[in-house]
Structures are given as structure tokens and as C-alpha cells.
Amino acid sequence: MKRRHFLKGAAGAALLSTLPAGSIRAFAQSATGTIAYGQSTAVLTLDPAHGAFTGYPGGYEAALLIFDRLLDFDADMKIVPQLAEAYTMSDDLQSCEIKLRSGVTFHDGTPCNAAAIKFNIERMMNKEINTTNRPLWNPIAGADVVDETTVVIRTSAPFAQLPNTLAHGSGAIVSPAAIEKFGEGGFAQNPVGAGPYEVEAFNAGQELTLKAFDGYWGDKPGASGVIFKFIAEPATRINAITTGAVDVIDSVPVQLVSQLEGNADVEVVRKPGLRPIGLAMNLTRPTLADVKVRKALNLAVPVATIAEKVFFGFAKAPDSPLAFDTIGHKTVGETVFDQEKAKALLAEAGYAAGSDGILAKDGVKLSLSLFGPDGLFPGDVSVAEIVAASLKQVGVDVQINKIEKGAYWDHLRQDKANLAWDLAMFGFNPSNASGTYHLASLFKSNANDEGKPDVWNIGRYRNDEVDDLLVTADTAPEEAARMEALGKAQELVWADAPYLWLQINENVSAVRKSVSGVTVMPIVFTNLRKAAKA
Amino acid sequence: MPEAIVRRRRRGARRVNLFLWVGATLLVGFVALAVLGESIAPYDPNAQDLFAMLEAPSEAHLLGTDNVGRDILSRLIVGTRFTLSIALASVFLAGIGGVALGAIAGYFGGLIDRVVTGIIDLLLTVPNIVLAIALASVAGASATGLTIAITASFVPPLARLVRGRVIELREEDFVAAAITVGMSHTRILLRHILPNAATVVIIELSLNAGQAVLIGSALGFLGLGVQPPAPEWGTMLGASREYLTLAPHLVAAPGVAISLLVLAFNAFGDGLRDVFDPASRN
Numbered sequence: 001m002k003r004r005h006f007l008k009g010a011a012g013a014a015l016l017s018t019l020p021a022g023s024i025r026a027f028a029q030s031a032t033g034t035i036a037y038g039q040s041t042a043v044l045t046l047d048p049a050h051g052a053f054t055g056y057p058g059g060y061e062a063a064l065l066i067f068d069r070l071l072d073f074d075a076d077m078k079i080v081p082q083l084a085e086a087y088t089m090s091d092d093l094q095s096c097e098i099k100l101r102s103g104v105t106f107h108d109g110t111p112c113n114a115a116a117i118k119f120n121i122e123r124m125m126n127k128e129i130n131t132t133n134r135p136l137w138n139p140i141a142g143a144d145v146v147d148e149t150t151v152v153i154r155t156s157a158p159f160a161q162l163p164n165t166l167a168h169g170s171g172a173i174v175s176p177a178a179i180e181k182f183g184e185g186g187f188a189q190n191p192v193g194a195g196p197y198e199v200e201a202f203n204a205g206q207e208l209t210l211k212a213f214d215g216y217w218g219d220k221p222g223a224s225g226v227i228f229k230f231i232a233e234p235a236t237r238i239n240a241i242t243t244g245a246v247d248v249i250d251s252v253p254v255q256l257v258s259q260l261e262g263n264a265d266v267e268v269v270r271k272p273g274l275r276p277i278g279l280a281m282n283l284t285r286p287t288l289a290d291v292k293v294r295k296a297l298n299l300a301v302p303v304a305t306i307a308e309k310v311f312f313g314f315a316k317a318p319d320s321p322l323a324f325d326t327i328g329h330k331t332v333g334e335t336v337f338d339q340e341k342a343k344a345l346l347a348e349a350g351y352a353a354g355s356d357g358i359l360a361k362d363g364v365k366l367s368l369s370l371f372g373p374d375g376l377f378p379g380d381v382s383v384a385e386i387v388a389a390s391l392k393q394v395g396v397d398v399q400i401n402k403i404e405k406g407a408y409w410d411h412l413r414q415d416k417a418n419l420a421w422d423l424a425m426f427g428f429n430p431s432n433a434s435g436t437y438h439l440a441s442l443f444k445s446n447a448n449d450e451g452k453p454d455v456w457n458i459g460r461y462r463n464d465e466v467d468d469l470l471v472t473a474d475t476a477p478e479e480a481a482r483m484e485a486l487g488k489a490q491e492l493v494w495a496d497a498p499y500l501w502l503q504i505n506e507n508v509s510a511v512r513k514s515v516s517g518v519t520v521m522p523i524v525f526t527n528l529r530k531a532a533k534a
Numbered sequence: 535m536p537e538a539i540v541r542r543r544r545r546g547a548r549r550v551n552l553f554l555w556v557g558a559t560l561l562v563g564f565v566a567l568a569v570l571g572e573s574i575a576p577y578d579p580n581a582q583d584l585f586a587m588l589e590a591p592s593e594a595h596l597l598g599t600d601n602v603g604r605d606i607l608s609r610l611i612v613g614t615r616f617t618l619s620i621a622l623a624s625v626f627l628a629g630i631g632g633v634a635l636g637a638i639a640g641y642f643g644g645l646i647d648r649v650v651t652g653i654i655d656l657l658l659t660v661p662n663i664v665l666a667i668a669l670a671s672v673a674g675a676s677a678t679g680l681t682i683a684i685t686a687s688f689v690p691p692l693a694r695l696v697r698g699r700v701i702e703l704r705e706e707d708f709v710a711a712a713i714t715v716g717m718s719h720t721r722i723l724l725r726h727i728l729p730n731a732a733t734v735v736i737i738e739l740s741l742n743a744g745q746a747v748l749i750g751s752a753l754g755f756l757g758l759g760v761q762p763p764a765p766e767w768g769t770m771l772g773a774s775r776e777y778l779t780l781a782p783h784l785v786a787a788p789g790v791a792i793s794l795l796v797l798a799f800n801a802f803g804d805g806l807r808d809v810f811d812p813a814s815r816n
Contacts, residue, residue, distance in 0.1 A: 389763070
């Protein structure tokens with residue numbers, strides 16, 4: 001008599017319940033002066049072109065150390081000089097004169113001069129070579145060398161966000177000689193930049209070893225080397241930093257932070273992100289075309305409580321369509337939880353409760369289909385469940401449709417006729433930190449609402465005034481005028497409530513106290529550029 | 535000698551009964567939970583309380599509350615229906631499909647056998663998890679998709695089993711006799727061959743049911759199960775794994791429930807086998 005079936009079954013179930021515990025392999029103890037960083041995403045390619053640095057954000061984090069850019073974002077997303085000593089935008093916002101630092105060399109010894117910058121700008125302009133981050137590079141028309149340390153970048157139309165593009169990760173300046181040597185296809189595995197660290201060994205998908213670049217123009221790097229290790233499981237990352245196998249980890253799940261808070265050797269570093277999460281409303285539906293309904297839905301969900309309870313305080317309720325640290329963000333409102341007011345607004349809009357408690361108007365029930373992914377956004381399924389339950393309390397029926405991660409974006413960006421959702425969870429991360437870029441991506445009217453959305457205006461929002469303001473925000477010569485227009489646009493969008501605004505999550509990393517200078521940037525990246533280890 | 539045989543059989547009989555009864559009792563209990571569901575659950579399984587989340591077991595919540603403050607015991611009770619119905623439906627469908635394919639292939643032989651066996655072998659090469667992911671991406675995560683995926687993974691082995699048994703039976707004298715008196719193939723299959731193969735099928739299916747629970751839970755764990763907020767056990771397990779260190783009871787409750795149900799099905803299946811097929815006992 002075989003009892004194998006029985007045993008297999010029972011053992012399998014037991015295994016299932018302990019699956020996430022995760023065991024840690026013996027990581028090599030990090031050497032003095034070398035910082036080991038346990039990353040949640042693997043570094044796969046290190047070329048700003050050809051699909052940019054992958055995987056996101058792991059590749060970008062490594063690129064921050066290997067490459068310098070003309071401009072940089074500081075910890076608060078202000079734009080500051082890096083390879084450029086100074087820059088001047090022309091009054092018509094169609095060109096930018098950049099004065100370069102002199103005497104800068106790449107890791108391979110070749111000079112990082114005006115000719116190298118021109119080569120880089122032209123390379124990133126090229127649609128064949130640089131396939132990603134196109135909205136950032138499309139407006140650029142060319143670059144001219146004035147002298148050894150001066151270069152002028154031209155745009156085809158007024159483009160106030162040019163400095164944002166140059167400061168963006170894809171603005172990494174690569175060595176033209178290395179492109180020549182390794183070819184367009186080979187550079188991603190053999191990156192050469194002018195940053196504080198150069199590549200010593202690169203095993204794509206597993207480990208990247210960097211060593212300090214002796215010839216760096218700026219302050220001497222704070223460590224003799226930095227090792228990027230890919231550790232997918234959060235529990236394993238936490239074990240690794242607890243034992244000292246790594247010095248830095250990123251993407252600490254908020255429910256596991258408490259494990260690290262009691263540890264005297266480890267410091268938790270947090271920063272609100274640039275990606276406000278929300279539910280895009282399908283404005284092509286007659287129900288949701290009514291602003292009263294949209295406002296009522298916003299009033300019915302306890303966003304502040306979600307931020308406080310579900311995310312253990314590592315999230316905040318928004319006060320604008322933009323996140324707090326986005327350039328141009330303006331506080332334009334606050335999320336209010338008031339279900340009585342929500343009910344009153346819905347009644348005003350003509351809805352009355354049926355026998356089952358679900359609101360209806362002209363015999364049509366207020367029943368919404370909520371699309372959400374599983375694991376794309378923090379706590380996405382839990383948040384969807386809470387939204388559904390909260391809306392039920394004011395008489396709105398919500399059916400959750402959990403979509404497999406890989407298929408999710410396709411469901412969002414559909415022709416009008418194929419939009420299956422009424423509410424869809426979405427969050428946009430403006431990687432160049434520009435509020436204008438963010439608002440234009442989400443709320444600028446689509447050229448054709450019947451077809452696929454131009455960028456991410458998936459709900460078919462349309463407000464001519466917002467469109468005009470966004471043009472001003474992009475092209476007005478005075479910065480104050482641009483910011484004023486952007487602020488006004490935020491007010492209008494907030495008032496129109498084309499989203500059910502949800503939380504803005506914080507990026508949480510952890511650093512051992514022996515390492516200093518690690519920052520978490522609002523755009524997800526854990527930045528080790530200024531990190532030092534004794 | 536006869537005395538010794540009798541004694542051994544008695545001891546065997548006691549063991550058979552134990553397995554069968556333990557399995558059957560547990561199963562009756564689970565079926566009762568599935569049927570009664572909401573009416574015996576202490577709370578609404580979907581009622582949330584954000585101010586009482588991740589609470590440890592207490593008098594108010596016997597198994598504690600989950601990550602959005604729902605009563606875990608109530609979710610477990612109501613969830614029995616999902617887990618049990620997915621397992622039973624897939625086993626039932628697999629039974630029909632597997633027996634039909636196996637019987638046709640085994641009885642008719644020749645080209646039909648080669649074609650059907652080929653298809654079965656082809657199906658055997660597709661892992662059920664991959665199939666389920668593919669189905670879920672196309673049709674969206676749902677109980678139906680889950681059932682189809684599990685069914686598809688059970689049909690091939692069952693068809694092979696039935697085919698073997700049918701080939702064996704086809705050579706029996708009573709089949710030859712039936713052919714001689716001019717019975718139709720359908721009648722021979724339905725009246726003479728399949729009843730004799732029924733034992734094998736029943737035992738295999740009852741053991742499959744345990745596997746079905748496990749595969750269903752695993753797929754739910756991977757996020758391919760039912761739509762939230764439905765309280766399917768595997769989905770509950772998957773959703774709570776992030777809280778393993780913070781609130782272990784979240785994982786323990788569905789984990790133990792799955793183990794018990796699998797145990798029930800497998801004990802029942804083993805017991806059945808001992809009753810129907812004493813020869814297989816060592």
C-alpha cells in the first residue's frame with residue numbers, strides 16, 4: 001500500500017504555507033571600504049540608449065555611479081550642474097548654452113569635451129538608437145560645438161523641460177571611444193562613463209562590481225568600490241542587511257520595516273515618491289462623465305486611513321494631482337472622507353437606492369468595474385478591496401477585476417470601444433521630475449479619443465483650459481509664468497476629479513550605520529553616489 | 535493457517551476503516567462548511583475594519599483579522615465553498631474526459647489509439663501551472679479558469695490509466711462473448727467494460743481531488759485564483775505572505791485548512807482503495 005499520495009499532499013501544503021520564509025545563502029562578507037548594495041531589481045544593461053538602463057530602477061541606480069550627466073537632480077529634485085559648470089536657456093526656450101568643466105576624462109582616458117557631448121546628444125536624438133524616453137528627447141533638434149568647453153543644444157520648439165531631460169538618467173554621457181570600440185550592441189555590457197566609479201566586473205542579472213575611478217574630476221569617491229547584488233525576495237534582503245552581508249537594501253516592504261527598526265546597526269531611509277496612485281475614471285461612461293459622481297466617489301474612500309493603516313504611515317494622502325516633490329507641485333486641495341456628503345452628491349446627481357441598497361438612475365445601476373493589477377503598485381489588491389468596500393457603503397457596486405501583471409498595461413491603453421474598465425488603478429512616475437511632463441502625460445487632451453490614448457490620458461479627460469495652461473507651462477519664457485500656469489492646471493484638474501485620488505507611497509530603503517551618504521530620491525532611486533564607508 | 539489469514543485480514547480491515555472514516559468524517563465536515571457558509575460564519579467575510587487589522591486571535595475574532603481587518607475565521611468558512619467546488623468540479627470534469635478518451639483509445643486500438651495517445655502525451659508535456667497562467671492571462675483570473683487548468687492537468691494521466699485497464703478487459707472472455715452475441719460497441723463499453731474499470735477510476739479521482747485542492751491553492755497563491763475579495767484559501771495565503779513575520783496567524787489559518795482538506799481527500803482515497811482493491815495492499 002503506497003501512502004505517497006497522502007504524504008505528498010500534506011507535505012506540499014505545509015511547504016506552501018512556509019514558502020515566503022526564504023532562506024539566505026551565505027553572502028560573502030563585504031570588505032572594508034567596499035559598499036555592498038542588495039537590490040530588488042537586477043542590473044541587466046548599462047546603456048542610456050537601446051532601451052535605457054534595465055531593469056528599472058536597478059540599472060538607473062548603477063548608472064548614477066558610472067556616468068556623469070550634464071545636469072543633476074539634488075535630493076529635493078532641484079536641478080544642479082554636474083558636467084556642466086553653468087547653463088543658460090535662451091529667451092525663446094529653443095536653445096541652451098552649456099559651459100562644460102574642463103579637464104574631465106572618461107574612464108578610458110579619452111576627454112569628455114564639447115565634441116563628446118555633441119556625439120551623446122546626437123546619439124540620444126536618434127530614434128533608431130535610442131528607443132525609450134522619447135518624449136524627453138524628441139524636441140531636441142541638434143547640438144553645436146562652440147569651443148572645447150562650450151556646446152549649444154537646440155530644440156525644434158520652445159522646450160522649457162530641456163534641463164530636466166539633461167538631468168534625467170538617460171542624459172548619461174557615455175564615452176564615444178567606447179561606443180566605437182564595443183559597438184552599439186556591445187556597450188550595454190561594457191559601459192564607460194565619466195562618473196566617480198568605473199566597472200570592474202559585470203555579470204548581468206546577478207552582480208555588478210564597481211571600483212573608484214582615480215581620475216574623477218569631483219570629490220574623491222567615498223568608497224573603494226560598490227557591489228550591486230540582485231536579491232529578489234524582500235525577506236532575503238532584510239536578512240542580508242541584518243547579518244551585514246550587504247550594507248544597503250532598497251524596496252523594504254512597509255509591513256517588514258518593523259523588523260529593522262529595532263536594529264541598532266541599521267537605519268531606515270524614506271522619501272515620498274513622485275508617483276501618485278489613483279483610480280483613473282473612464283470618462284466615456286455617462287455615469288462617470290458627471291463631475292458630481294466623480295467627486296462623490298472621491299469623498300467615499302478613506303484615503304488618509306489607507307495611507308496610515310495599510311501602509312503603516314509610509315504613504316501620504318495627496319494634495320494635488322502631482323506628488324509633493326515633483327517640480328512645480330502646488331497644494332491645491334485635500335482628500336476629504338465624508339460619506340454623508342458623498343451620498344448627498346449622488347442623490348443630487350439623480351441616483352436613488354434600489355431595493356438591494358445599490359444606487360440607480362433611470363433604472364441603470366451604479367455598478368463599476370475596477371481593474372487593478374496584482375503586485376505592480378504597492379498593496380494594490382488590498383487598496384482595491386478597500387475602495388470597493390468603501391464605495392459599497394455609499395451604495396456604489398464595485399466589481400474588482402484583478403489582471404495579471406504582464407497583461408495589465410494593455411487593458412489600460414485601449415481604443416475607446418475596447419475600454420472594459422470604469423475605474424483602473426494607475427500611477428505615473430515622472431522620471432524627469434517635471435510636473436509639466438506629468439500633467440501633460442496624463443491630462444492633455446488626446447488627439448483622437450476614439451483611438452488609443454496618445455500618452456497616458458487613458459480616461460479621455462478633456463479640458464481646453466488645461467490644455468492651454470500646459471502649453472504656457474511648457475513655453476512661457478519666464479519661469480514664474482510657467483509655474484503659475486502649472487499651478488492653475490493642477491487646480492483645474494483636481495477640481496474636475498478625473499481620478500479617484502489615492503495614496504502617494506514612500507520609497508523605503510535601509511542602510512547600515514557604517515555607511516553614510518545614501519539617499520533615496522523621490523524618483524524611486526536609492527542613490528549611492530555620495531555614499532561613504534570607513 | 536486459516537486462523538492466521540483471518541487475523542491478518544481483520545487487522546487490515548481495521549486500518550482500512552480508520553483511513554476511510556477519518557477521511558469521510560473530515561470531508562463531511564468540509565462539505566457542511568461549504569454548504570452552510572455565510573449562515574454559520576460569525577462575521578460578513580468581506581466586512582473590513584481598517585482600525586482592527588492584523589489582530590491576533592482573540593475572543594471576538596477566533597482566528598484574528600487579516601490585512602484589511604476582515605475576520606479570518608469567517609473568510610475561511612466561506613472560502614471552503616470556492617476551494618471545494620473548484621476541486622470537485624475539476625475532478626468530475628477530468629473523470630468524464632479521462633474516461634472517455636481512455637476508453638475509446640483502449641477499446642478501439644489501432645489508429646484511434648495512436649492519435650489519442652499522441653494527444654495525451656502532448657498534453658502531459660504542458661505543466662499545469664504554465665497552462666493556468668496562460669489561461670488566466672487570456673480569460674482573466676477566475677474560478678472557471680482555475681477549474682479548466684486543473685482539469686486539463688488531470689485528464690492525461692487518467693486517460694492513460696483507463697486505457698490500460700480497458701485494454702486488459704477487452705481480452706476477457708465476457709467481452710468476447712458479448713461480441714459473439716452481436717452487442718454494439720457502445721453497449722459493450724458502457725455495460726461490460728466501464729463498470730469493471732470503475733474501481734480504478736474512483737480511487738484515482740478521489741486521490742486527484744487532494745491534488746486538485748493543492749494545485750488550486752498554489753495557483754491562487756500565485757494570484758491566478760478567484761477575483762478579490764472572494765476568500766479562496768490559496769489567494770488568502772498568497773495575500774498574507776507579506777505579513778508572515780508580522781502576523782503569522784494570517785498564513786497559518788489557510789495553510790492548516792488546505793492541509794486538512796488535502797489530508798481528508800487523500801485518506802478517503804486511500805481508504806477507498808483498500809476497500810475496493812485489497813490485492814494492492816502489501
